[in-house]
Amino acid sequence: MPFPSRSLITLPALTAVALAGALVPSSAAAESYNLGERTLTPGMSGRDVKQLQTWLVRLGLxxxxxxxxxxxxxxxxxxxxREEKLPEDAAVDRDQAREMRREARPRRRVISYASRTLKRGRTGTDVRALQRLLIxxxxxxxxxxxxxPATLKAVRRLERRKKLRVDGKVTRTEARTIRRSAPVPEVTGKATPEIQPQPAASTFAPGSRVFPIRGKWKFGGEGAHFHDRGGxxxxxxxxxECGVPLAAAEGGKVVFEDTDSRAGxxxxxxxxxxxxxxxxxxxxxxxxxxxxDTVATGERFGEVxxxxxxxxxxxxxEIWTKPGWYRGGEPRDPMPDLKAWKAAG
Structure with a gap:
């Protein structure tokens, strides 16, 4: 999930998608900073964040x-x-910003992933993106x-696993297949703390939940369950089927909504x-x-x-324990809940 636009990932991830926050300075104050003048953490905005994103793109992210x-x-x-073996805290201080700038200088061509055929001898950010997908x-x-040679060997290994043509050449079509089928990588590390509003007092009877899909459905097979794909x-x-209505399994408040390249x-x-x-x-x-926004138990809000x-x-x-999704909580297996909600009708 990947991932992403904003994102898991999660998904993923997502993907893989990670979510953490910090108190956001006023936009006027944020715009006055250049990268490295302050420590950047999730939830911030401004010119320096945009500069950081430029370096990330150049780094193949x-x-x-x-x-x-x-x-x-x-x-x-x-x-x-994680790749540079730094503390995984999503906090970009002056030293980390300086190192990212140094590494992101255009030693490698900035090329969009899946925009050309990749083969031995190629260099660029698209190659780096491919390597991350292989990981x-x-x-x-x-x-x-x-x-x-190492990347060539890795590509051939994945081609054999995915029953693709084993030639070590990644065409644009194959590159998209590799991206679509990649599991959302696990995002580790503690999220940056954020002051969160307390949930509204419960207006629901104990145990009142509904199954989230309001139509015909089935559970997935291998790779579709909690902690599959190596955790x-x-x-x-x-x-x-696409278009089947979705309902809130438990009523409450929306704490995030967005679109990501892996979580969708x-x-x-x-x-x-x-x-x-x-x-x-x-x-x-x-x-x-x-x-x-407040959502009632069973209220329809979207579609599969x-x-x-x-x-x-x-x-x-997914179900995450208190205090929440990438806010210090932990994901737990939702299958027992889903089965109970289904049995309850």
């Missing part, structure tokens, strides 16, 4: 250059920190932006009774709900889709 330090930017920063697929390689899968995949259209609803976060990914369309990194129509559903 594509993010939207919108000046907002959202989930996609956080996931990219954390991945950079997400569980194939070891160094994300250095050089398509050398990177943080939820349950429930398959249904997604929304996070914090249960008023449980205080846990329910995450709904790959929605058919962006929801009309906004952060802070296949947006983001999805090869079929399905809902990727």
């Amino acid at each position: 594509p993010v939207a250059r919108d000046g907002d330090f959202g989930p996609a930017t956080e996931a990219a920063v954390r991945r950079y920190e 997400d697929h569980g194939v070891r390689v160094s994300p250095d932006g050089d398509y050398g 990177a899968h943080r939820g349950e995949d429930i398959f249904a 259209h997604y929304v996070v609803i914090r249960g008023a009774e449980s205080g846990e976060d329910h995450v709904y990914m790959h929605l058919r369309r962006a929801v009309t709900l906004k952060k802070g 889709g296949r947006t983001g990194n999805a090869s079929a129509c399905h809902l990727h559903f």
Whole structure:
């Protein structure tokens, strides 16, 4: 998930998508900073954040250059920190900003992923993006932006696994297939603390929940369950036709909604009774709900889709313990809850 625009990922991730926040300075104050003049953390915005995003793109970590330090930017920063063996805290201080600038200087061509055929001898940010996707697929390689012998061997290994033509050449079509089928990498590290409003007092009877898909559905097979894919899968995949309505399993408040390259259209609803976060990914369309909106148990808010990194129509559903999704909570297996909600009708 990947991931992303803002994002999991999560998904993913997402993907993989990571979400953390900080108190946001006024836009006027934020615009006066250049990269390195202050420590950047998730939730901030301004000219320096946009500069950071430019360096991330040059490092082969594509993010939207919108000046907002959202989930996609956080996931990219954390991945950079993890690869460089730095503290994975998504906090970009002066020293880290200086090192990122040094590494991001155009030693490698800035080329969009899946815009050309990749083969041995190529260099660029698209090669680095491919190498990161290989890592997400569980194939070891160094994300250095050089398509050398090690990358060639890794590509051939993945081609055999995916039953693609084993020639070590990644065409644009194959590059898109590799990206679509990549599991959302697990995002580790503690999220930056944020002052959160308390959930509204419960207005729901104890145990009142509903199954989130309001139509025909089925659980996925291998790779679709909690902790599958080497632990990177943080939820349950429930398959249904695109367009089948989705309902809030538990009423509460929307704490996040966005669109990401891996999670697709997604929304996070914090249960008023449980205080846990329910995450709904790959929605058919962006929801009309906004952060802070209240949703009732069983209220329909979207439809099953296949947006983001999805090869079929399905809902990727996660449950996170208090204090919430990438706010210090932990994902837990949603299957027992889903089965109980289904049995309750």
